[in-house]
Amino acid sequence: MTWLGPEEWQAVALSLKVSAWATALSLPLALLVAHALARGRFVGKALLNGLVHLPLILPPVVTGYLLLLSFGPTGTLGQALASVGLTLAFHWTGAALAAAVMGFPLMVRAIRLSIEAVDPKLEQAAATLGASRLWVFATVTLPLILPGLIAGAILGFAKAMGEFGATITFVSNIPGQTQTVPSAIYAFLQVPGGESAAARLVMISVALALGALLASEALARRAARRVAGT
Amino acid sequence: MTWLGPEEWQAVALSLKVSAWATALSLPLALLVAHALARGRFVGKALLNGLVHLPLILPPVVTGYLLLLSFGPTGTLGQALASVGLTLAFHWTGAALAAAVMGFPLMVRAIRLSIEAVDPKLEQAAATLGASRLWVFATVTLPLILPGLIAGAILGFAKAMGEFGATITFVSNIPGQTQTVPSAIYAFLQVPGGESAAARLVMISVALALGALLASEALARRAARRVAGT
């Protein structure tokens, strides 16, 4: 392609990588948290719930700043992770973390709503047939919430594709390393005449995200049809 | 309070107003769109779906810029609205619009998941009892999706409390008029030593949003308990 430079293609590839990892890695945790919030009874549930929503409430820059404080080279968590060889700050892995954190409340909500819609009577039926709680979850709850899980995943992915504030604050905007599409768009918008390049990037990322969206809808429809039984 | 200036209190009040209006006004539309996406069959459904997700995929600044282009003083929509006396750009109403747009995909998803979880057999039962589609919706679907509606509302509200990029791009930052809490926080973070003032604002907005969250959870629990019948 002539109308995007290699740096921009790098940004596109990086955004896809970051979004995919962010989605894939946070989904299981989101599932766990959503299940705890939907069905669990424990002290600190309200706290957990608040914590999950925090990235939504905070301006993204603040979230990024908090991430930098805790996971940066000088943060305690960052140092702990560095000692096991995992660098996050100023690294694409950090971009994935930022994207995951920002998308987390959306994922949890979607999954939680699905879990709450599962009839506990079906789970009871599975228990009487000998399924332990884990098995009930794996064989009954999980398949039934598949549409919600897919919805959560696509929300997380879309958010990751668009995330800017927390990402640029946490991992900065280093071409080829941490420059995601939104960061690249930001950089283009900072210079006069950069609008057309920014617009091209916008179009590409929108096309990619919409493609993922359509695929997810098709998947969800299939899952729902299976349940409807036709 | 000594530790926040009057401008900051104004920002808090404005953020609450903006978030409340954004949530209240977009909820009905979100409901409509969610219903169409969940149950409707029409051409352009995929398009509508993509459109709804756009604010999630786009970097917020881009969304704000697009809003400015369409709803700004020079935009066609902006001029049309101005002719009926509604100013959006550089006005708190525009902040509400930006917040609404950014929270829209979250609301729609939550409501849509709830609608998809409603057993169509109950709606059929209502129809045989003489309820037209609108009545079925009002008396069966709507009460059953109340938890999802509440979830959508709180997601929208939380997002509105944290929205920054689109808001400042669309309505700028006019103290007392369009300076929301995130804008104020951003401004504090731009100057060395502004962290503590920013932190105070963060705490206030988190406290407010978490309060709303807790209230919404209580409401949703009540709605769910009503349905469970105990």
Place this chain on the structure above:
Amino acid sequence: EQITVFAAASLKTALDDIAAGFEATTGNSVALSFAGSSVLARQIGLGAPAQIFISANPEWMDWLAEQGRIDPTSRRDLVSNRLVLIAPAGHAPSHPLADLAAGPGRIAMALVEAVPAGIYGKAALTHLDLWDQLAPRVVQTDNARAALALVATGAVPYGIVYATDAQAEPRVMPLYTFDTDTHPPIRYPAALVTGQDSAAARALLDHLASAEARAILFRHGFLPVEE
């Protein structure tokens, strides 16, 4: 060898050109990370892997110097800039300041308490005794470029931005250039980051101050620093 430079976003086009030239002559690669000066300064304060920092104002550089995060000996002001009053192209008033004062149009500026371009602009208007009168009409954006965009799209009739920005945007025209004594001097300081410096980084910093690089900067509208 790769050199990572954290630079204020408003320098993007100029620095892109300079880095390309440097890469071609030395064979080192330069990664330019653009963001707001505040974000970059904080990141460096928290250990970001940048070798060189270029700020859009002296305050953030001072802040890093206090923490010992930059090498003060390497610090130098690269360029300067001017502040201009702009309007959408085609607008040709004879008495720009008087028209501005007469109103009623809004004025787009970067955040007047936080972002350098806004701070300078407020200082200039204050110096001209216009601030109190104009303040209610000022719309503040999160950076100077956003203020420029507001004027360029016609959403706002006036703006106060850097001359560099105004020059690069054909949809706006400068109406009035503020005197340099109406506001604190506009400086773009650059320095090496403590503990990250290398021969290549020093070479790049020197190159930034070279006549060749300055020529590129001037081409983009930046001005030499008057001592």
Place this chain on the structure above:
Amino acid sequence: MKLEVELRHPMQGFTLDVAFAAPPGLTVLFGRSGSGKTTVINAVAGLLRPERGRVALGGETLQDSASRIWLPPHRRRMGYVFQDARLFPHLSVRQNLGYGRWFAKTSGPTSFAQVIEMLGIGPLLDRRPGALSGGERQRVAIGRALLANPRAILADEPLAALDEARKGEILPYFERLRDETKIPILYVSHSAAEVARLATTVVVLQDGRVIRQGSAAEVLADPAVTPLGARAAGAILTARVVAHHADGLTELEAGGERLFLPRISHPEGTALRLRIPAQEVILSRQRPEGLSALNILSGHVAQIRSGDGPGALVSLSTRAGTVLARITRRSATALELREGTPCHAVIKSVAIAPEDIGR
């Protein structure tokens, strides 16, 4: 009002292809599990849009694939008692019951209080469906459909989850509906006693097809057809209450013959339908004496049908009407029964059970 139904709808591995008319009164849809009863009812209610078909109620066409007429479910006003109760979980029992009334312009033939009373759901009014037992749910579902003042009633095994005593309380209500209102009732049931007691018309389904339809008296008394299984065969007699005796028996008269039953509540002079199950009838060549059975009808054999099994179904013409007797072939041979043989039918009073007496 007559309900005319003509449907064709192919589904995965099953094709519905039926045509029948339900005259005023109660039409029982009868057939084995999976024969298509619920599918028919869904189509009549407008919940299933069949590939082809026509449904008309009292001359008004509700749907017709040929002329592209389609009345949506809520404009059909069918009181549908679903096989799975389908109560609104967010509404109290009272609100569930009242739901259809919001939309009905006029109130139905029965008052709220009467329905509550009949269904025995008074104490449940403020509960939500989630806190009801299976049978309670089903009763509320019946009430909800009845109170919507429907133009037709579709009841899909409405009493299956109920105990005999409760059934006994609700059945008379369906009888009253059948006899006192003009609205057609489509009723699915697997219970022979219910069918016999309620049906005006019987439509027998098998694998999505109608294999037999006709008036209840016809279908149930025709020895050639025992749609309900051999045990359900029986004849229907029309009788009149003559007297209530002090020892708890009620005396009836049918075509000049006397019949005694355990006391029933209908006043003297009432005309009744009595179902005499074929298997409860004993035949005797001589008039028997010294038996505990009080009812003896004399007549002659009109027809004898024996099938593959050991049984034979004998129709006996008596003054009271045709009586069916199911006996063994061995007995038929031993008694030397042929068409025309004079013979006596012995029927125990208690064998004519209350649920087989209807109006």
Place this chain on the structure above:
Amino acid sequence: MKLEVELRHPMQGFTLDVAFAAPPGLTVLFGRSGSGKTTVINAVAGLLRPERGRVALGGETLQDSASRIWLPPHRRRMGYVFQDARLFPHLSVRQNLGYGRWFAKTSGPTSFAQVIEMLGIGPLLDRRPGALSGGERQRVAIGRALLANPRAILADEPLAALDEARKGEILPYFERLRDETKIPILYVSHSAAEVARLATTVVVLQDGRVIRQGSAAEVLADPAVTPLGARAAGAILTARVVAHHADGLTELEAGGERLFLPRISHPEGTALRLRIPAQEVILSRQRPEGLSALNILSGHVAQIRSGDGPGALVSLSTRAGTVLARITRRSATALELREGTPCHAVIKSVAIAPEDIGR
């Protein structure tokens, strides 16, 4: 294995307070709608945690509020057939059926193929529950519970949604389970015929309390108790198959007396339980001749009970066992029946219906 149950659980407007033991065999929970049957079963399955109570199965305590023992549902291995089928909507019929087998260490007394065959669900295996009729769903639910190789079976009105023919195919299976395995079966039913045919023990519930419990023969033959309503009273005789005759009749022997029934499938020599419904028995002072009824048992009156109604329940001691006859008081007077009066019981062959014959 014995199932001991002791529960106390107050709910809004209803308190469950029961104690009973279900010995090996099939225990029917009987009672009107809302009397607490499902609640009891839920508590036994561990789905409801009662305020106080104890449940023990064959000596193992499953729960005991006193000693804080609580075995979670999945460790109890109860094959629960729910009143509402509760199939897994996302699994095919085959997967639903196989679900419990994943967790059962050993396979149950019946093979997959046998259960499919018995329930007639072979053609449905690849469908999902959403595409099944009500009765089909219920049959799959039965299969799913049975195939989990449970230690006890809890069946809540399992056959309510089925047609008579289908019931007739499934009932023998429950009989086999009752007789051939040691696992206790708790079975809820409103059908008198089902209760009579299947029950080893009957527990009668009313308003959350046990008002009567005992062996089926005892509860059902005791003229003082007619828990199923007067019509359900009947005696249970033990008989042995003697011969199958060419005319389609099977000859049985009970205490030296001969009985004839329509052909049944059990081989010669098989011991059977026969239920003789009281209302099907006619009494006669002289031995009647020339009647179509083939079975006549001689004996003498052991007891006569008359209640408020017009009926009287007469127990007759015969060589075959005690036979109950429900006749009118008027007949009892006419026949001058008293305790000790010699008397004959006349029973039609076809009155002993297949569903009342069990092993």
